[in-house]
Amino acid sequence: MAFDEMTTSDGGVRAPYAGIAQWLKDTPAETLKTRGKEAELLYRRGGITFAVYGDLQGEERIIPHDIVPRVLARKEWNTLAKGLEQRVRTLNRYLADIYGPGECLKAGIIPEDLVWQNPAFRPEMVGVDVPHGIYVHIAGVDVVRIDPDTFYVLEDNARTPSGVSYMLHSRDVSLRLVPELMDTHRVAPIENYPDQLLASLRSVAPRRQSSEPTVALLTPGQFNSAYYEHSFLADKMGVELVEGRDLFVRDEVVYMRTTQGPQRVDVVYRRIDDDFIDPLSFRPDSTLGVPGLFAAYKAGNVTLANAVGTGAADDKVIYSYMPDLTKFYFGEEPILKNVQTWRCRRPDELRYVLDHLSELVVKEVHGSGGYGMLVGPHATAAQIEDFRARLNANPSNYIAQPTLSLSTCPTFVESGIAPRHVDLRPFVLSGSDGIRIVPGGLTRVALREGSLVVNSSQGGGTKDTWVIE
Amino acid sequence: MRIHVRHVTTYTYDTPAHSITQLLRLTPRNHQGQTVRKWRIDLDCDGQLKASEDAFGNTVHTLSLAGPVGALTVAADGELDTLDTNGIVRGAVERFPVGLYLRETDLTKPSAELIEYAKALEGPDILTTLHNVLARIYRDMRFDKTPTQATTTAAEAFALKSGVCQDLTHIFLACARTLKIPARYVGGYLWRADGDARQQQEAGHAWAEAYVPDLGWVGFDPANGISAMAAHVRVAIGLDYLGAAPVRGSRTGGPGERLDVAVSIAQNQ
Numbered sequence: 001m002a003f004d005e006m007t008t009s010d011g012g013v014r015a016p017y018a019g020i021a022q023w024l025k026d027t028p029a030e031t032l033k034t035r036g037k038e039a040e041l042l043y044r045r046g047g048i049t050f051a052v053y054g055d056l057q058g059e060e061r062i063i064p065h066d067i068v069p070r071v072l073a074r075k076e077w078n079t080l081a082k083g084l085e086q087r088v089r090t091l092n093r094y095l096a097d098i099y100g101p102g103e104c105l106k107a108g109i110i111p112e113d114l115v116w117q118n119p120a121f122r123p124e125m126v127g128v129d130v131p132h133g134i135y136v137h138i139a140g141v142d143v144v145r146i147d148p149d150t151f152y153v154l155e156d157n158a159r160t161p162s163g164v165s166y167m168l169h170s171r172d173v174s175l176r177l178v179p180e181l182m183d184t185h186r187v188a189p190i191e192n193y194p195d196q197l198l199a200s201l202r203s204v205a206p207r208r209q210s211s212e213p214t215v216a217l218l219t220p221g222q223f224n225s226a227y228y229e230h231s232f233l234a235d236k237m238g239v240e241l242v243e244g245r246d247l248f249v250r251d252e253v254v255y256m257r258t259t260q261g262p263q264r265v266d267v268v269y270r271r272i273d274d275d276f277i278d279p280l281s282f283r284p285d286s287t288l289g290v291p292g293l294f295a296a297y298k299a300g301n302v303t304l305a306n307a308v309g310t311g312a313a314d315d316k317v318i319y320s321y322m323p324d325l326t327k328f329y330f331g332e333e334p335i336l337k338n339v340q341t342w343r344c345r346r347p348d349e350l351r352y353v354l355d356h357l358s359e360l361v362v363k364e365v366h367g368s369g370g371y372g373m374l375v376g377p378h379a380t381a382a383q384i385e386d387f388r389a390r391l392n393a394n395p396s397n398y399i400a401q402p403t404l405s406l407s408t409c410p411t412f413v414e415s416g417i418a419p420r421h422v423d424l425r426p427f428v429l430s431g432s433d434g435i436r437i438v439p440g441g442l443t444r445v446a447l448r449e450g451s452l453v454v455n456s457s458q459g460g461g462t463k464d465t466w467v468i469e
Numbered sequence: 470m471r472i473h474v475r476h477v478t479t480y481t482y483d484t485p486a487h488s489i490t491q492l493l494r495l496t497p498r499n500h501q502g503q504t505v506r507k508w509r510i511d512l513d514c515d516g517q518l519k520a521s522e523d524a525f526g527n528t529v530h531t532l533s534l535a536g537p538v539g540a541l542t543v544a545a546d547g548e549l550d551t552l553d554t555n556g557i558v559r560g561a562v563e564r565f566p567v568g569l570y571l572r573e574t575d576l577t578k579p580s581a582e583l584i585e586y587a588k589a590l591e592g593p594d595i596l597t598t599l600h601n602v603l604a605r606i607y608r609d610m611r612f613d614k615t616p617t618q619a620t621t622t623a624a625e626a627f628a629l630k631s632g633v634c635q636d637l638t639h640i641f642l643a644c645a646r647t648l649k650i651p652a653r654y655v656g657g658y659l660w661r662a663d664g665d666a667r668q669q670q671e672a673g674h675a676w677a678e679a680y681v682p683d684l685g686w687v688g689f690d691p692a693n694g695i696s697a698m699a700a701h702v703r704v705a706i707g708l709d710y711l712g713a714a715p716v717r718g719s720r721t722g723g724p725g726e727r728l729d730v731a732v733s734i735a736q737n738q
Contacts, residue, residue, distance in 0.1 A: 113571075116569040116571065248488065249490060251519065252519055280718070280719060291718075292490040295529075298521060299519070
């Protein structure tokens with residue numbers, strides 16, 4: 001049995017959920033149903049959509065929102081937040097190391113080929129003096145819970161993590177649809193996330209004489225699956241939403257075209273992948289980027305958030321070294337646990353994985369979005385054989401992990417209220433003035449009974465996440 | 470050998486360009502077999518060249534021009550003394566450990582056929598293997614002298630069995646890396662022993678360097694089937710053409726761009 005965050009195994013209610021349990025008891029099923037429909041309507045009216053790549057219809061989908069909040073007690077959150085801060089410090093330190101002195105390589109903590117051959121490693125970044133030494137300004141660390149005291153990190157999303165707009169909308173929906181519940185709980189506010197993000201981004205501007213650094217959000221454009229979020233965040237921060245053609249570089253300084261003429265840009269919050277940001281330094285066929293942007297960055301005239309090449313820290317093999325890296329750099333015990341990970345690049349570990357495919361989750365080292373993975377216990381014999389062949393053909397492309405029994409939360413489904421598996425993506429902001437984390441994050445819920453896949457592209461939904469006093 | 474190089478790139482636009490941004494890797498550096506006596510880059514426009522060093526140790530200049538620009542000429546001009554070192558490159562700026570040069574790139578990713586081709590060339594030791602690769606590419610691929618702008622991949626050029634020096638170099642890199650031998654792209658110039666003293670060429674030259682334990686980096690020129698010699702002027706290195714390209718540029722406006730490249734190489738004893 002998975003750990004349920006509300007109901008204990010003997011049928012009792014865990015303290016943080018006392019109010020929720022009472023509310024669920026008191027509210028007629030019809031009312032919950034109506035509010036569920038209203039939530040969908042709010043999303044639809046707000047145009048809060050995402051596109052799924054590879055979907056032939058190419059239509060934009062509404063992410064299903066579950067109106068039953070997920071609750072964390074302040075004490076639980078404080079421990080989690082400390083762990084997240086430590087994790088992100090490790091990510092930043094590791095990136096500064098591999099693009100700098102390479103101490104973890106010299107000490108033999110990380111095998112060299114995992115750096116030099118890593119497709120997400122950007123040789124161009126070596127020796128670049130990154131403003132304030134920060135690489136991962138925004139991280140979306142996925143954590144899961146398996147019992148009252150244990151949180152595991154599942155993924156360190158250090159490239160351009162998305163989903164924070166869903167976090168903010170979930171709170172909006174709670175305020176409108178379950179106000180009586182909000183009234184009876186002291187829920188830590190998250191509405192200031194855009195302000196925190198802006199403050200964090202401004203804090204990492206290159207050091208120069210200037211009143212207030214100018215920030216712009218660079219989007220690949222409206223055909224990107226997260227375009228809605230890009231425009232939403234730019235709007236909430238009060239910064240310009242720009243595409244590549246709206247920016248230009250002159251003498252290694254970045255400017256934005258405005259109706260008042262060119263305006264210097266100090267920080268680019270870029271939601272474009274590394275490959276596409278500058279056709280002169282990366283993919284030459286990119287029309288999304290800004291020619292000369294990387295040279296301006298190298299010259300120290302602009303900050304890119306996140307830095308280029310952060311993907312070298314968040315693939316699923318490097319993930320498995322994070323606890324060692326925390327100890328190596330800071331001499332600290334990791335606060336958050338890592339899921340045991342078999343690295344199929346090693347013959348003995350590959351053998352173990354092949355012998356236990358029906359029990360394990362197998363993932364591509366550079367995969368994301370719940371694509372290209374095998375969930376052994378839920379897979380058919382044919383799917384398992386397919387993965388066996390893939391593993392044998394290219395073992396170093398895969399890792400395997402035990403299937404974790406993710407915690408469940410009460411969720412409103414067709415049959416009424418039922419437990420469904422959840423994860424949590426808190427957003428961790430790193431600025432020159434410290435780390436900021438708004439309490440909570442995006443809770444994703446696997447709506448299908450028994451399913452462990454919470455990705456929105458795979459039928460997952462969202463919940464509001466409450467940190468309560 | 471004293472070599473004089475003049476490399477002139479001229480862009481002309483039917484309608485003037487609004488703006489031009491370029492990244493130039495047009496400046497050679499010294500190593501034991503090469504001493505730069507003098508070198509300069511001139512523009513015929515009012516623009517500023519900003520010099521820096523890229524991660525591979527190449528000298529890079531950035532250039533940005535606000536239009537309208539009807540024509541632009543970038544001229545690199547200089548003189549070097551070179552020595553024959555049997556292809557061995559020592560004393561060059563090295564910014565990366567050798568293992569980095571096993572990286573596969575979009576342009577050097579081998580096809581199944583290319584992997585098979587490479588595997589058949591494995592010799593008893595690395596140097597023999599590399600000479601096998603050099604000789605076979607020289608024999609099997611037709612060297613096409615027409616300069617191209619396109620970024621053809623190693624796999625595509627291999628399927629065509631022909632290419633410019635850039636393509637043959639990519640095939641060499643794909644073979645070497647398939648065989649786990651670190652290898653890199655070199656962009657530069659070649660004074661041709663079979664030409665006259667003042668040679669007019671339409672493009673620069675490209676070859677490969679591969680890492681041989683005990684010897685270090687060794688230059689192999691698959692377009693000519695030889696090791697790099699005193700006649701090879703080494704300008705920039707990278708994982709492939711894109712990392713060592715003499716000019717990477719972008720412009721807004723200015724449709725109808727015409728590009729003229731004139732390289733003249735002279736030898737003064």
